[in-house]
Amino acid sequence: MTRTVGLLFLVAAVMLGVAWFADNTGAVTIVWQGWRVGTSTGVLAAVVIGIAILTALVYRFWRGVARAPQAFGRWRRERRRRRGYVALTQGLVAVAAGDPHEARRQARRADVLLNEPPLTMLLSAQSAQLAGDEQAAARYFNDMLARPETEFLGLRGLLIQAMRADDRQRALTLARRARDLRPKTPWVLTTLFDLETQVGDWKSAIGTLQRAARIKAIAPLPAKRREAAALIELSRLAAAEGRDRDALRFAEQAHHADRNHPAAAAGLARLYVSAGKLHAAGKLIESEWARAPHPDLLAVYRLARPVAEPLQWVKQAERLARLAPLHRESLMTLGLASLDAGLWEEARRHLTEAAKAAGGEPSAGLCRMMARLEEDGFSDPAAARSWLTRAAVAPPDPAWVCDACGAVHTDWQVKCARCSAFDRLAWRVPDRARPMLVESTPGRTIESHPPPASLPSS
Numbered sequence: 001m002t003r004t005v006g007l008l009f010l011v012a013a014v015m016l017g018v019a020w021f022a023d024n025t026g027a028v029t030i031v032w033q034g035w036r037v038g039t040s041t042g043v044l045a046a047v048v049i050g051i052a053i054l055t056a057l058v059y060r061f062w063r064g065v066a067r068a069p070q071a072f073g074r075w076r077r078e079r080r081r082r083r084g085y086v087a088l089t090q091g092l093v094a095v096a097a098g099d100p101h102e103a104r105r106q107a108r109r110a111d112v113l114l115n116e117p118p119l120t121m122l123l124s125a126q127s128a129q130l131a132g133d134e135q136a137a138a139r140y141f142n143d144m145l146a147r148p149e150t151e152f153l154g155l156r157g158l159l160i161q162a163m164r165a166d167d168r169q170r171a172l173t174l175a176r177r178a179r180d181l182r183p184k185t186p187w188v189l190t191t192l193f194d195l196e197t198q199v200g201d202w203k204s205a206i207g208t209l210q211r212a213a214r215i216k217a218i219a220p221l222p223a224k225r226r227e228a229a230a231l232i233e234l235s236r237l238a239a240a241e242g243r244d245r246d247a248l249r250f251a252e253q254a255h256h257a258d259r260n261h262p263a264a265a266a267g268l269a270r271l272y273v274s275a276g277k278l279h280a281a282g283k284l285i286e287s288e289w290a291r292a293p294h295p296d297l298l299a300v301y302r303l304a305r306p307v308a309e310p311l312q313w314v315k316q317a318e319r320l321a322r323l324a325p326l327h328r329e330s331l332m333t334l335g336l337a338s339l340d341a342g343l344w345e346e347a348r349r350h351l352t353e354a355a356k357a358a359g360g361e362p363s364a365g366l367c368r369m370m371a372r373l374e375e376d377g378f379s380d381p382a383a384a385r386s387w388l389t390r391a392a393v394a395p396p397d398p399a400w401v402c403d404a405c406g407a408v409h410t411d412w413q414v415k416c417a418r419c420s421a422f423d424r425l426a427w428r429v430p431d432r433a434r435p436m437l438v439e440s441t442p443g444r445t446i447e448s449h450p451p452p453a454s455l456p457s458s
C-alpha cells in the first residue's frame with residue numbers, strides 16, 4: 001500500500017519535472033578539449049539522473065558480489081545447525097525408543113554438526129548407557145562435571161550408576177555434591193535420605209529429612225514418622241554404647257516427633273524403667289494403652305509396676321485393661337493374668353471374649369492358652385490336645401511384619417532384617433501364606449514368607 005502510494009508520488013513528481021522542463025526550455029553548451037556539445041536543459045537533467053541511477057545499480061551489484069562468500073558461509077552454518085538439531089532430536093527419540101545403534105549414530109552426528117558439547121554430551125552418555133557401555137557413559141558424565149551448565153546432569157548420571165552398582169559410599173558423596181549444588185531439588189533430598197539411612201548415618205538423615213519436609217518434598221506426617229524412626233534407632237545405639245542420657249533424650253524426641261509411631265512409647269518407657277523412673281514409665285504406658293494397646297507396652301508395664309504375687313498382677317492387669325476394655329490385647333492380658341493366678345473361670349471368660357474381639361477364628365496363641373487352661377485348670381487332656389491341634393492351623397497372632405517383603409520379626413527394628421527397607425515394620429497379622437523359613441539372627445528369630453512372585457496360585 002505505502003509502496004504503491006510512494007510509486008504514484010514518484011511518477012507524479014517525474015511528470016511534473018518533465019512538464020516543468022518542457023515549459024522552461026533553455027540551452028546548455030559544453031566546450032571541452034576541442035569538443036563542443038550543445039543540448040537543452042531537459043536532456044541534460046535526464047542524462048544526469050540516468051547516470052546517477054546507473055551508478056547506484058553498479059554499486060549495489062558490486063556490493064552483492066563482494067559479500068557473497070560471507071552470505072554463503074552464513075547459510076551453510078545455519079544449515080549445519082539445523083541438521084545438528086534434527087540429529088539431536090532424532091537421537092533423543094531413539095533413546096526413548098530404546099534403539100542404541102540409532103541413538104549412538106545420531107549422537108555422533110549431532111556432536112560433529114553442532115559442536116556444542118553441553119547439548120550433545122547427555123545424548124552421548126544416554127546412548128552409551130543404552131548400548132550397555134557404562135564406562136563410556138561414565139566418561140561422558142565425568143566430562144559433564146567440568147562445565148557448570150552440565151555439572152548437575154553429570155552428577156545425576158554418576159549417582160544413578162553408583163546406586164545401580166550398589167556402591168553406597170560413592171553414591172552418598174555424589175548425592176551430597178548434588179545437594180550442595182541444588183539444595184531444593186526434591187529427588188536429591190529423598191535419595192540422600194535413603195542413602196544416609198542405608199549407611200546408618202542417622203543424624204545426617206534427620207537433617208536431610210527436615211530439609212526435605214521444609215521444601216515439601218515429603219508430606220509432613222510421613223516426615224515426622226521417619227524422623228521418629230531415625231531417633232528411635234539413635235536412642236537404641238546410644239543405649240547400646242552406655243550413653244544413657246543421650247538414649248533417653250533421643251527416645252523423648254522420637255515420642256515427641258510422632259506419638260503414633262508404634263515403637264516410640266515402649267522404647268521410651270523401657271528407658272524410664274532403666275533410669276529408675278518407674279512412675280513415669282507406668283504413666284506413659286497407661287496413657288498409650290488407652291490409645292493403642294500393644295504387647296510391647298505390656299512387657300514394660302510388668303517392669304514398671306512390679307508385683308510379688310500373681311493375684312496382685314491380676315489387679316494391675318485389670319487397671320490397665322480398663323483403659324481399653326474391648327480391645328483384644330486387654331482381654332488377652334486379663335486372660336493370661338487370670339491363668340497365671342489360677343482363676344480358671346475368669347481366664348476362660350476373658351479368653352473367649354478375646355477371640356470374639358479379634359473377630360473370626362481364635363489365633364494360634366489364643367488356642368495354646370486355651371489348651372493350657374484345659375490342661376491345668378480343668379484337667380482335660382483331650383480338650384487340651386484338641387486346642388493344640390487347632391493351634392497348628394489357626395491364624396497367626398499379630399507380629400512385626402515388613403510391609404515391603406512380608407518378613408516377620410519378633411521385635412521392632414528400624415530396617416527390615418531381610419530386605420533392609422527403612423521403617424516398614426507394622427504390627428499386624430502376618431499374611432496367611434505358609435511361613436516358609438526360619439532365619440536366625442543373634443537373639444531373635446525371623447519367620448519369613450516366600451515373596452509374592454513365588455507363591456503358588458491358590
Ligand SMILES: [Zn+2]
Pocket residue numbers: 402403404405406407416417418419420421
Ligand atoms: Zn522387608
